[in-house]
Amino acid sequence: MNPEKFPLLSPIDLEGLSYCGFITVKGQELFFQFQHEDSNLTLRNVKLYGCPNLKRLLHGHENALQQRLEQCTNFSEFFLDLKDLLEFIMISEKPEPMPTGRYYLSLLSELNSIGWEKLEILDPSLRNLTLKLSDSSSRKHSIHISIPTSYPHALLNARADIPSISMTQFQATNLKDVINYYSKEFGNFQEVWAMLDDIDLNTWVLEPDKPKRSDLMRRIALGNHCSLKIEIDVNHPRRECQYELFGTESLIVPLHIKIAKNWNNWDINLTVRRNFENILEITFPTFQTSLSSDINFDCGICYSYHFESTIPDQSCNNNKCGQSFHRVCLYSWLQAIPSTKKNFNTLIGNCPYCNDVISTTREQ
Amino acid sequence: MVDPVSRRLIKELKDYQKEPNPDLAELSPVSDDNILIWKAVLRGEVDTPYEGGNWILRIEIPKTYPIHPPKIKFLTKICHPNISFKTGEICLDILKTAWSPAWTLQSACMAIRLLLSNPEPTSPLNCDAANLLRCGDFMGYESLVRMYTQLFAINQSSEYEGTS
Incomplete structure (x- = not known):
């Protein structure tokens, strides 16, 4: 340790392993103490104490500090590195002006x-x-x-x-x-929210998880792994809106036929939910009624509903199975088994649950 | 954010804890910081030579689970035609080629339990046990199994904990 180089530091133990004093950075004198835990001369296990200002400056830079401690072979080297680090932090810090x-x-x-x-x-x-x-x-x-x-x-x-x-x-x-x-x-937006509240209250909404006031889309459970996605038109909330049906083909096709037959009966005086119930000739199951019967919409492979912002939209066409999967999950499963046939980017294999033929394509 | 493998495993753990299985005395991760290594305790089926025994299974789950099957082996010594007496390795189709994501850790353990009472002596890992069956010496087979159950699997379970 060279006292001329660091005039503001003094050793605090007989071995000369720990020091305390001031570090001068940009005209500011910051108190700090440097303490060796064991007589081992590497800097891996040292403790650094400092005044509140020093602590504040180093906050968020703990990793950089740790790295320097590990790289430096002796105290003088570390001291210079610490000074550099503090200077760098002080320059990059821009104090925000206080309001008047x-x-x-x-x-x-x-x-x-x-x-x-x-x-x-x-x-x-x-x-x-x-x-x-x-x-x-x-x-x-x-x-x-x-x-x-x-x-x-x-x-x-x-x-x-x-x-x-x-x-x-x-x-x-x-x-x-x-x-x-x-x-x-x-x-x-009163009308829009009235339509959406009516859906939220009387159906089992699968998506969004916790609808915000700005969300116009709802995915409604129909049972048997099937669901209906609708999006309310913000300008004409009571009018016919965009829809999409998901689920086993054999169950979805009759619903499509009903929609084709009844679509013209849309009644603007009824809520969107009631219109869809009339058109599909069903009553939407609510969360409470569905809890008893074990309708499960989770993916049969990863066991979750949300996966990287996708939801299970592939399902087994076997009526008795109808298990739903995320496209990604099903694709990676079919890819992993040797019996799967590949046709361009479509994989044709067997459902992991019922062994019936199932196919999927890679995400477009 | 929890990765998908851990999420599925947490769900499987919850399902087991919600409805404990009397044939499976234990099914849980070995330690809190690694969810990919589990331990299970199988109970021998009543009216079989395995009755009264408790076998510890070690389950290693690949990062690609459930696309790929878990690796399961016996830590407690067991005498069975399809289980290696030395290493505890299990020869069961669902743990290899016939695996599907529809299986869970619990159902796989139950399949292993079913294998105990339905041995397949044509693809043996323990030739001595298999040969007895192939010769039709059921008495000899049963008493051999019963002896090893008595020796290793009854009141001995704590001895094998911690081995890996």
Whole structure:
């Protein structure tokens, strides 16, 4: 150890293995202590103590520090490396300016004017807040607002969960405008949400897992591994909408025939769910009624429902089996067994459950 | 995010714990930090020479499970025409070519249990036991099996725990 090189450090034990003192980085003097656990001269097991400021600077750089400790052969080398690391951190760190007094004053008066009962969450930095709002059908909505530091000179950024991409973001000068804007927007989607709520309440929705207010798609369980996917039209929520049927072919074909026969009977005064029930001539099973009968929609190979954002959309055409699979799972299974026949990118093999013929294609 | 293999195994574990199987005294991962190595304890079937015995199985699950079958072997010594007396290796079609993802660890263990009372002496791993059967000496076969069950599988289970 060379005392001229590090004038602010002094040894604290007789062997000269531990030191304490100050490290000077960019004019700042940071206290730290360096302690060897054993007499082993490698730096692998040393402990580093430091002042709060040093700790703050090194926070998130623990891996880099560990790496340097492992690479350095002696203390002087490590000390120089630590100094480099701290300098690098200080340069890359850009302190964010604090909001001015006017920021807090205007925020306070804004909240007073809209009423504090509307405030749901206010984060400790006072930079982000969430307002809660009920619409005319007493559905609860949250509006997330982030406030720039230069507020009230800059605009507030507001964001809410509504089914229109262009309308979700909104900028305003004050909170009252935000509330007025979204109250109006929420009003526009009443019909859409009424249709979706009717589906959520009276059917077993397989997808999305936890529907958000912005989700217009629903995948509804029909039983026997079959399901119906519909997407509500945001502009005409009561009108005929896009649909797709999934499941065993022999069960799906009669449903397609019923749709072809009854599609013209769509009644705009009924909800979308009731229309589909009339057209398909069924009642959708609800989650409660389905729990007793063991309808299982999970993939027969990986045993889960969601797999890398896909759901089981392949199923065995044997009526008595009807087991569903993820395309990826079924493909890798068929690929693994030697008896599978390959025809371009279609694999033809046997269902792992009933041994009937099953085929699948690789994802397009 | 849990990988798909672990997810399926966790589900299988839950299914076993929800409905414990009296013929399978135990079925669980050996340690908390590796879900790919399991241990099972088979109970010998009543009215067979295996009655009263408990056999420990070691189950190694490949990362490609359930596309590929688990590797299962006996840790407790067992006398059976299709199970190696030395290594505990099992000759059973579903653990090799006839595997399908429809099998679970539990059902595979139950298939092994069924193999105990339905030996296949034409493809033996234990020739001595198989030869007795092939000669039609059922009395000799049964008493040999009963002796090894008595020697290794009754009240001896703790001795083999921890071996791998």
